[in-house]
Amino acid sequence: MEVPARWCRGRKIPAIVLAILILALLFMFYSAPENFVGGGGNEYDRKTRLKDSSSTSEKIDAPIDAEIFNKIRDSQQQQHQYDEDEVQFMTQQAEIQRQRQQTLRYACEKLNVKTRNSNNDSVPHPKRFIVDERAKLVYCSIAKIASTNWRLLFEQLAGLVDVNKDENQKTINRALRTQLTFIKDLSPDKAYTLMGDSLTFMFARHPFSRVLSSYRNKLDPNTTFERAYHWQNSLGEYIIDLYRHNMRPRPRRKMKPSKRKNKNPDYDLTFSEFVRFLGDRDNKEDRFFYNIHWCEMNEACSPCNVRYDVIGKLETIENDAKYILKLAHLDGIVALSGPEKTSSPTFSFKNDTLEQYLKEVPAEYIWKLYRRYRSDFEMFGYELPPIAVQKIKELK
Numbered sequence: 001m002e003v004p005a006r007w008c009r010g011r012k013i014p015a016i017v018l019a020i021l022i023l024a025l026l027f028m029f030y031s032a033p034e035n036f037v038g039g040g041g042n043e044y045d046r047k048t049r050l051k052d053s054s055s056t057s058e059k060i061d062a063p064i065d066a067e068i069f070n071k072i073r074d075s076q077q078q079q080h081q082y083d084e085d086e087v088q089f090m091t092q093q094a095e096i097q098r099q100r101q102q103t104l105r106y107a108c109e110k111l112n113v114k115t116r117n118s119n120n121d122s123v124p125h126p127k128r129f130i131v132d133e134r135a136k137l138v139y140c141s142i143a144k145i146a147s148t149n150w151r152l153l154f155e156q157l158a159g160l161v162d163v164n165k166d167e168n169q170k171t172i173n174r175a176l177r178t179q180l181t182f183i184k185d186l187s188p189d190k191a192y193t194l195m196g197d198s199l200t201f202m203f204a205r206h207p208f209s210r211v212l213s214s215y216r217n218k219l220d221p222n223t224t225f226e227r228a229y230h231w232q233n234s235l236g237e238y239i240i241d242l243y244r245h246n247m248r249p250r251p252r253r254k255m256k257p258s259k260r261k262n263k264n265p266d267y268d269l270t271f272s273e274f275v276r277f278l279g280d281r282d283n284k285e286d287r288f289f290y291n292i293h294w295c296e297m298n299e300a301c302s303p304c305n306v307r308y309d310v311i312g313k314l315e316t317i318e319n320d321a322k323y324i325l326k327l328a329h330l331d332g333i334v335a336l337s338g339p340e341k342t343s344s345p346t347f348s349f350k351n352d353t354l355e356q357y358l359k360e361v362p363a364e365y366i367w368k369l370y371r372r373y374r375s376d377f378e379m380f381g382y383e384l385p386p387i388a389v390q391k392i393k394e395l396k
Contacts, residue, residue, distance in 0.1 A: 086326075093323040100311045100381065107378040108304035126184035128300060131194060132157050133181065137328050138195060140202040140301035143293045144210045144217075145314050149337050150203075154180055156334050199328045201310040202301045203317070204380040207373035208388070209354055214293045215274045221267055235288050236269040239277045272361045279368030298375045313380070355387050363391035 107113075130139045130150075135157055141147045160179050183191045217223060218231040241247040283289045290299070298304070303311070310327070312320035317336070325331040358366065366388050370377070377383070384392070 089319075090323070090326065093319065096316075097310060097323075101307075103381045104303055104311065104379050107375070111375055111378065113298055113304045113375055113379075125300065125302065126191070127182060129183035130154050131181050131183060131186070131198070133194060135328060135330060136194075136198040137330070138183070138198045138200040140200075140306070140308070142203065142205075142297055142300045144213045145203045145205045145297075146317055146336075147203075151180070152337055153334050157330075195306075199310070199324070200306070200308045201312060201324055202297075202303065202308050203312040203314060203320070204297050204376070204382075205314040206354075206382050207297070207376045208358070208369070208385065209314075210297075211275065211278060211294055211369070211373075212271065212354055212357055215271050218293070219269055219274055220271075221269065232267050232269070233264060235291075236267060237264070238288070239273050240267075240269055243273055243276060270360070271357050272365060275361050275369050276365045279365055279372055281368075281372075296373060296376055298379060303379060311380070351385065355385055358385060358387050358391075361391075363395040367392050367395055 125140075128140050128142070130141055131137070132154055137154075137157075139150055139154065141150065158180065183195070186194065217225050218228055219236050220228075221232075277283060278289070278294060292300070301308075310320065310324050312324065321336040322331065325334070325336075370384060370388070370392070
């Protein structure tokens, strides 16, 4: 903007004019969605950035066909403007992501982490990466971290389910296996391009909370999970034999389904015994040791090899999900479902619940469990619960 010459002859530009100019520039800056992306791209040579973020007044709950999807998305891109509250929210979330990325990079360099199955020439663990090509969204799924909720969202985007219907987890998992698209389903060139052009994200969770959730959902004698017998009759009784009866069966390469379809009334595996199993390095050869429900998050999504645009956390999932959907201009199209859509939610992320269970675990088992998940603690900025710190100090 050229300033009139008469303003420069012994006069100062009025303060109100300067204020208006500054506010206009700030609004233009914060309206650009690339300023809110915490990841800053990824190592797959991102060639394009996200388009305008979106907002719309009404969410569609039914399965989404292509015509409806494209109509709403186009409208969002053309009409969107951030209001003051949205600018503040997106700016705060971008800063949170910057801090998480910084913590992750520091841990990766410090620990020199190498995953068991990483491959520098391809996407690690391609079976875990769910993609929606139309929405330009790529999600690395980790069990026990709201993975069912995110799968349901991808299934709704693909028009496979109706969130108004009471879809149980078995139905959701069936669609996951047969109808959703994974990176593994694409050619290497297409997968490479899609990873570069899409918003990529993963979610983390406190490692001990995730272990407790696995136990309470599948191995706790009092679980309400309808298929818990499968886990209890196989892994649960295996752990009991291992530590109570000093029996070490041959390590299993495959997880065989239990032939017995009912619950053993004498089954009484404790959380302490499960923690002992997971921290016992002698069990490394057993297939159960690296089960998807408690394998290290580092092993599952290789965050040192793949730079994610967003790293969410279960503890802040509401804000993180809102941020992701705004960046992907999907916030008016779908929404992340709550825990009622999962099977037997345990709410094990609550600190008082975790502390209560850790009280019964010997310090040695807690230390060995921490040793196993140390990389997850450091990469995602988690700390040991106070009771665990106290017990480990007494051990040393």
